[in-house]
Amino acid sequence: MAPELLNKVLVHGRRAGRIVEVEAYRGEHDPASHAFRGRTERNATMFGPPGRLYVYFTYGMHWCANAVCDEPGVAGAVLLRALAPLRGAEAMRRARPAARRDTDLCSGPAKLCQALGIDRDQDGADLVNGRGGVSIVDDGMAPPSNPVVGTRVGISVATEVDWRFSVPGDPNRSRPW
DNA sequence: ATAGAGATTGCCT
DNA sequence: GGCAATCTCTATA
Numbered sequence: 118m119a120p121e122l123l124n125k126v127l128v129h130g131r132r133a134g135r136i137v138e139v140e141a142y143r144g145e146h147d148p149a150s151h152a153f154r155g156r157t158e159r160n161a162t163m164f165g166p167p168g169r170l171y172v173y174f175t176y177g178m179h180w181c182a183n184a185v186c187d188e189p190g191v192a193g194a195v196l197l198r199a200l201a202p203l204r205g206a207e208a209m210r211r212a213r214p215a216a217r218r219d220t221d222l223c224s225g226p227a228k229l230c231q232a233l234g235i236d237r238d239q240d241g242a243d244l245v246n247g248r249g250g251v252s253i254v255d256d257g258m259a260p261p262s263n264p265v266v267g268t269r270v271g272i273s274v275a276t277e278v279d280w281r282f283s284v285p286g287d288p289n290r291s292r293p294w
Numbered sequence: 295a296t297a298g299a300g301a302t303t304g305c306c307t
Numbered sequence: 308g309g310c311a312a313t314c315t316c317t318a319t320a
């Protein structure tokens with residue numbers, strides 16, 4: 118699912134961006150996943166139906182968003198790590214005054230949430246029918262045929278699996294590859 | 295009850 | 308390149 122989400126469009130209100138970097142998290146069988154030790158109040162959305170948005174708070178100050186990708190009762194999600202701004206760049210700049218260039222607006226999992234105005238209120242939003250305000254749409258651009266593949270970042274366990282995917286060469290990606 | 299680390303970012307040197 | 312911000316959860320006592 119993770120590489121299939123590349124080049125899809127994340128939409129919240131008038132703001133939208135093309136997904137250019139993701140990471141896969143495999144729930145209860147993945148030591149790096151929030152769901153590894155089972156269901157909690159925080160990660161409950163990951164155990165719900167697929168096609169929903171799992172939003173979590175981390176490091177005491179940041180929100181990050183995932184697309185839930187496994188059947189009800191089975192945790193599994195794709196972390197959205199970077200977007201190429203498509204619409205509403207003005208609003209994104211207002212939401213992220215620290216961004217010096219437009220490539221700083223959505224070039225990280227917490228940056229894109231700040232830019233699009235995603236927080237706890239959007240946790241559980243239905244990405245398919247837009248209920249909850251956030252959706253992921255297919256505007257006809259296919260996923261890259263040769264996505265860049267690498268190890269996940271910011272974790273201390275299960276660092277060996279290549280579950281990070283990005284659109285080759287996109288300047289909005291969160292880090293150098 | 296309390297300590298420690300975390301799917302990060304921005305500001306500092 | 309180092310470090311603070313300070314919520315949520317886990318481990319330990």
